[in-house]
Amino acid sequence: MAGEASSGTFLQGLERGLAVIRAFSAQAPSLTLSEVARDVGLTPATARRILLTLEQLGYVRTDGRQFSLTPRVLALGWAYLSSLDLGELAGPYMEELSAATRESCSIATLDLPDIVYVARVPTSRIMTVALGVGARLPAYPTSMGRVLLAGLSSSELDVYLANMQTEQLTPRTVTSASLLRAAVDQARADGYALVDQELELGLRSLAAPIYNSRGRVVAALNVSAHASRSTPESLCEEVLPHVLCAADHITTALKHRGHL
Incomplete structure (x- = not known):
């Protein structure tokens, strides 16, 4: 060598x-x-x-x-991604997304078993937990987590599912490894993930992937909305096109800057 x-x-x-x-x-x-x-x-x-x-x-x-x-090697990639200053680069697109949807939006990366917030544009506090850059949430009950898990290889996902520790956070939370695998497969096929009140009752979120130049998912962008202001159908019809467009712009901006 x-x-x-x-x-x-x-x-x-x-x-x-x-x-x-x-x-x-x-x-x-x-x-x-x-x-x-x-x-x-x-x-x-x-x-x-x-x-x-x-x-x-x-x-x-x-x-x-x-x-x-093991999935812990992804922490090495997280150290790199955290240095990209996604908040500065993605900020204008996130501001436009938040204005267009009138909802909060965030970007997170994967540091198994969690997702880690690297950028956020809040509109109002719709969650009981305070979220900011560096905040961590478990991957399994979140839309960004589903999108990021969908970006793992089959062997990486197998290891995660075999070792994950879940909690029934709400009556809707998916805690079964087989059901979570099905949800991740669906997110991979659809190109986005929608989670309906699995992390917290009253909260729905929809996320899309951000890719690198080799087509690997390196981050996820989401919009969160209160259940009283949205339905799963309205999120897909009215919000999803804006999220996909913003995620595409951020992917392009990262590539042009030469980071990915």
Whole structure:
């Protein structure tokens, strides 16, 4: 592998650890120790030390023979996304969206098992919890969470569903792994997600994905509305076109800025 010789400013161990993480892919979601050593160009002993270190840190899991990544590796991407200042870039489009729909809108990224708010334009406080940049909510009962989960690979989603911890937040909250998988699949097929009072009674929200240049979902944009002012049908007919348009503009703006 590259960088065999270390210098005073080059950490070979870090390079090797990142190379091991990159060895996993959609085509190779799980690998044996020998396969990692071969693919990365390491001795089996070195590959073993790195894999066991990554396992202790929570980035890798193993059944004793096969190794695979855990959703925690997404936190590495979150560190990058949080530096993009989406609030500044997406602000004008979010202001237009909020004005057009007369509702609050937000952008969040995924840091499993939660979504993390990175930008928000509130109109009025329609939730009992205060939300701002950096606020976290569980992914499973939120429209942005459904959209972001739909952007995961099949193996990543499998791991999330196998390990998720749910709570019956309202009588409508989906807590079953099979039902949540169906909802995520529906969001992937539709290109948006609508959640009806699963996080909080009286709150409906609709979200659309924001993509990078490789077509991967990196964030989600939503509009939240009180149930007294909306129906699922009215959100889809009147609000969804505005959300999809704003999400498309933000995706284009990110690409033009050269971040994604």
